[in-house]
Amino acid sequence: MTAEKMIIEIKDWIREAADFIQTSLTTDFAVSQKSGRTDLVTSIDEETQTLLIKKIKEHYPADKILAEEKGYSTIDSLAGRVWIIDPIDGTMNFVMEQENFCIMIAVFEDGIGKLGFIYDVMKDELCWGGKGIGVFLGEQRLIQPKNLGLSAGLLGMNAYMFGEDIHCARKIGHASMGVRVSGCAGIEMIAMLKGNHIGYVSNLSPWDYAAGIVLLEEFHFSYSTIEGKALSFSGREYFLAATPEAYSEIKTNFLDK
Amino acid sequence: MTAEKMIIEIKDWIREAADFIQTSLTTDFAVSQKSGRTDLVTSIDEETQTLLIKKIKEHYPADKILAEEKGYSTIDSLAGRVWIIDPIDGTMNFVMEQENFCIMIAVFEDGIGKLGFIYDVMKDELCWGGKGIGVFLGEQRLIQPKNLGLSAGLLGMNAYMFGEDIHCARKIGHASMGVRVSGCAGIEMIAMLKGNHIGYVSNLSPWDYAAGIVLLEEFHFSYSTIEGKALSFSGREYFLAATPEAYSEIKTNFLDK
Numbered sequence: 001m002t003a004e005k006m007i008i009e010i011k012d013w014i015r016e017a018a019d020f021i022q023t024s025l026t027t028d029f030a031v032s033q034k035s036g037r038t039d040l041v042t043s044i045d046e047e048t049q050t051l052l053i054k055k056i057k058e059h060y061p062a063d064k065i066l067a068e069e070k071g072y073s074t075i076d077s078l079a080g081r082v083w084i085i086d087p088i089d090g091t092m093n094f095v096m097e098q099e100n101f102c103i104m105i106a107v108f109e110d111g112i113g114k115l116g117f118i119y120d121v122m123k124d125e126l127c128w129g130g131k132g133i134g135v136f137l138g139e140q141r142l143i144q145p146k147n148l149g150l151s152a153g154l155l156g157m158n159a160y161m162f163g164e165d166i167h168c169a170r171k172i173g174h175a176s177m178g179v180r181v182s183g184c185a186g187i188e189m190i191a192m193l194k195g196n197h198i199g200y201v202s203n204l205s206p207w208d209y210a211a212g213i214v215l216l217e218e219f220h221f222s223y224s225t226i227e228g229k230a231l232s233f234s235g236r237e238y239f240l241a242a243t244p245e246a247y248s249e250i251k252t253n254f255l256d257k
Numbered sequence: 258m259t260a261e262k263m264i265i266e267i268k269d270w271i272r273e274a275a276d277f278i279q280t281s282l283t284t285d286f287a288v289s290q291k292s293g294r295t296d297l298v299t300s301i302d303e304e305t306q307t308l309l310i311k312k313i314k315e316h317y318p319a320d321k322i323l324a325e326e327k328g329y330s331t332i333d334s335l336a337g338r339v340w341i342i343d344p345i346d347g348t349m350n351f352v353m354e355q356e357n358f359c360i361m362i363a364v365f366e367d368g369i370g371k372l373g374f375i376y377d378v379m380k381d382e383l384c385w386g387g388k389g390i391g392v393f394l395g396e397q398r399l400i401q402p403k404n405l406g407l408s409a410g411l412l413g414m415n416a417y418m419f420g421e422d423i424h425c426a427r428k429i430g431h432a433s434m435g436v437r438v439s440g441c442a443g444i445e446m447i448a449m450l451k452g453n454h455i456g457y458v459s460n461l462s463p464w465d466y467a468a469g470i471v472l473l474e475e476f477h478f479s480y481s482t483i484e485g486k487a488l489s490f491s492g493r494e495y496f497l498a499a500t501p502e503a504y505s506e507i508k509t510n511f512l513d514k
Contacts, residue, residue, distance in 0.1 A: 191354070
């Protein structure tokens with residue numbers, strides 16, 4: 001089985017999922033709270049996940065799946081081939097704005113990121129690629145962003161961490177050219193991959209970062225938990241990704257002090 | 258002279274200015290600092306302003322002009338007809354992201370907002386309208402957003418005010434469903450007018466808010482300086498706009514205490 005075949009399939013599934021989401025947006029749908037009043041899930045998140053899981057199980061029945069919504073949110077290990085999916089990344093934006101949300105799919109093999117897809121549905125912007133393949137925006141191959149320092153670029157940010165200065169997030173933000181808060185990890189990943197932002201500080205689950213780090217890796221960005229450890233693919237973790245130069249400055253000037 | 262004629266003209270000018278900006282983006286252009294390292298202006302800001310001012314002077318030679326870049330940034334009074342323009346709102350985004358910036362034009366007569374135009378250039382999204390005319394997104398008439406309370410929606414936010422809790426901005430943000438930081442007043446105005454955000458807290462100059470408040474007024478949003486005073490159209494001021502319900506809650510629960 002070739003990566004090319006898999007890429008074509010995944011793009012088809014994303015298109016089908018996006019069509020489903022856009023059609024569903026015009027109907028009434030159920031919104032409920034998960035961990036609290038600002039952590040939402042909708043029936044469309046769940047149905048989109050079901051659609052994507054059905055595709056994976058049909059085509060790759062032996063593979064494992066890690067996904068945001070119910071029944072798929074933990075995995076015993078990353079051994080073998082693992083699909084990591086977020087049917088709607090940025091559910092709050094989806095509910096409140098009906099835009100600025102993404103579908104994300106990653107394929108890992110024995111812990112190594114092979115393919116990543118981030119689709120900003122309403123902007124119709126697909127960022128995808130993988131190990132040894134490069135990074136693309138639609139049909140266009142992206143150029144690896146410049147290795148800019150912290151003071152030379154904009155920084156994607158989790159608002160709560162910035163507000164409360166968790167892990168020096170506010171000080172780090174003030175040292176950049178400015179912070180941006182989109183409420184969607186996929187949008188922040190795309191912003192880095194395009195070279196629009198130099199980094200991203202947030203609090204993420206595996207399905208929030210899996211597709212992104214496959215693509216960041218291809219462009220030699222640095223990423224880890226904010227403590228500098230390898231991401232665990234288990235539960236929510238404080239996340240830091242940046243150009244190597246900005247990452248090093250953030251570690252040295254703020255986090256290792 | 259009818260408003261219809263003026264609307265057609267202004268839309269044409271905005272289209273021409275946007276074409277100029279998009280062409281200029283593919284060339285090298287000069288970036289310089291204004292008040293500090295995060296306050297930028299480019300040669301394209303200045304040339305776009307020159308283009309728009311030329312149009313106004315050709316068609317409406319007796320009118321007054323208030324605009325962001327050099328020579329036009331103050332005005333003696335709002336008497337008569339005044340054009341208030343921001344050639345590129347969100348210059349930092351323009352430089353760093355090459356997207357998420359707006360062209361904004363407002364027409365005031367004796368201090369009353371008559372017409373407002375906000376054009377998100379790269380998204381190709383024009384929000385426009387005016388007093389007694391309604392608010393439109395492209396050709397589509399927008400519906401007045403619901404009068405939601407603070408805890409029921411997303412809040413556009415100035416990152417510095419949020420980080421430093423200026424005028425309780427951080428506490429206000431935490432009481433909402435979440436804050437978003439786009440770095441572009443025009444994008445925040447459009448988000449309110451679409452009903453995507455319930456309010457906006459920032460630090461703005463007249464050209465940042467003029468077009469927006471004409472349209473907010475038409476939809477009965479509340480707006481003022483954050484101290485509750487009328488906007489002065491002179492210099493930078495802390496700015497608050499929100500649905501009447503959210504505005505009232507913000508005043509009562511945070512600002513009047």
